[in-house]
Amino acid sequence: MRKSAAHLLAVLTFPVRNRFSASVRRILGLRNIRLLLVFGLSRSGTTFLAEALTLENEEAVKLHEPVKKLLRLSYPGTGGRSADDDAFWSWVFESERIPWKVHLLVCTIAVEAFRASNRLLCIKPISMSDCVAEAAAATGGSVVFISRHPCGRSDSLMRQRGLDPNAPRPDAGAFEEMGREWGGAHESFKRAFADYPDWVWLKFEDLCAEPVSVLQAAYERLGLTWSARVASELTQMTTTESSEFYGTLRNSRAQIDKWKNSLTEEEVEAIRTGARRYATGLYDGF
Numbered sequence: 001m002r003k004s005a006a007h008l009l010a011v012l013t014f015p016v017r018n019r020f021s022a023s024v025r026r027i028l029g030l031r032n033i034r035l036l037l038v039f040g041l042s043r044s045g046t047t048f049l050a051e052a053l054t055l056e057n058e059e060a061v062k063l064h065e066p067v068k069k070l071l072r073l074s075y076p077g078t079g080g081r082s083a084d085d086d087a088f089w090s091w092v093f094e095s096e097r098i099p100w101k102v103h104l105l106v107c108t109i110a111v112e113a114f115r116a117s118n119r120l121l122c123i124k125p126i127s128m129s130d131c132v133a134e135a136a137a138a139t140g141g142s143v144v145f146i147s148r149h150p151c152g153r154s155d156s157l158m159r160q161r162g163l164d165p166n167a168p169r170p171d172a173g174a175f176e177e178m179g180r181e182w183g184g185a186h187e188s189f190k191r192a193f194a195d196y197p198d199w200v201w202l203k204f205e206d207l208c209a210e211p212v213s214v215l216q217a218a219y220e221r222l223g224l225t226w227s228a229r230v231a232s233e234l235t236q237m238t239t240t241e242s243s244e245f246y247g248t249l250r251n252s253r254a255q256i257d258k259w260k261n262s263l264t265e266e267e268v269e270a271i272r273t274g275a276r277r278y279a280t281g282l283y284d285g286f
Contacts, residue, residue, distance in 0.1 A: 021138040035141035043156035044148040060120040148204035150182040155259035172270040179274025187278040208252040
């Protein structure tokens with residue numbers, strides 16, 4: 001009942017939300033605020049990319065997953081579940097949640113537009129990989145998307161799960177589901193990308209292999225100011241080891257094929273089985 005009511009309310013309030021989005025876009029224009037939206041599946045390098053796009057920019061403000069935080073407040077689950085539970089994410093990615101996620105993103109931008117003097121607003125809305133086109137249309141933001149090999153992303157999810165010493169190793173079915181999630185999301189974005197040639201699409205592996213040249217090209221496409229200082233900061237970020245799991249300091253080249261030493265052949269095949277049906281053509285065999 002709660003979900004049906006929420007869906008009905010979303011439909012009835014669409015004209016109001018549409019006018020609100022248009023107003024927010026006008027405010028951004030009047031205040032000369034540039035909006036960047038960094039999209040990608042979790043554990044694909046979105047945090048690093050958002051950091052890299054705002055290096056040494058005193059006029060930039062970076063927001064980390066604001067929509068996720070707002071969704072957590074409205075999550076109807078009980079029993080003190082955290083926002084990282086499977087139940088929460090299943091709820092977040094139900095199709096009827098899309099208009100709400102977009103609306104919450106617009107509300108976040110509106111607040112920042114009114115209170116900030118910054119000229120660049122970079123947002124990493126991790127829970128919105130299923131509605132990139134809708135978010136871009138509503139906000140007028142420039143889209144930057146990052147993809148990662150499905151095995152590399154799945155391996156990172158496993159290492160994230162390993163932070164809990166009581167978490168068991170998933171079975172083949174769970175790895176196949178990771179492949180399906182990856183394939184569906186990237187097939188969807190690939191279709192949308194074909195209609196928006198101004199969007200920027202980066203590969204995690206390219207970024208890790210040649211971070212300076214790849215980011216410099218992205219800066220130029222996005223109209224951002226590149227400098228020797230940015231290059232120096234980026235080099236430091238990608239050649240410094242850190243033990244912090246969620247940190248952005250890494251030996252970037254070591255991240256590219258780490259999964260080959262962590263996943264079993266059976267796990268890789270399960271991921272391939274899940275992803276292959278979507279035929280994204282992004283990585284051989286996936």
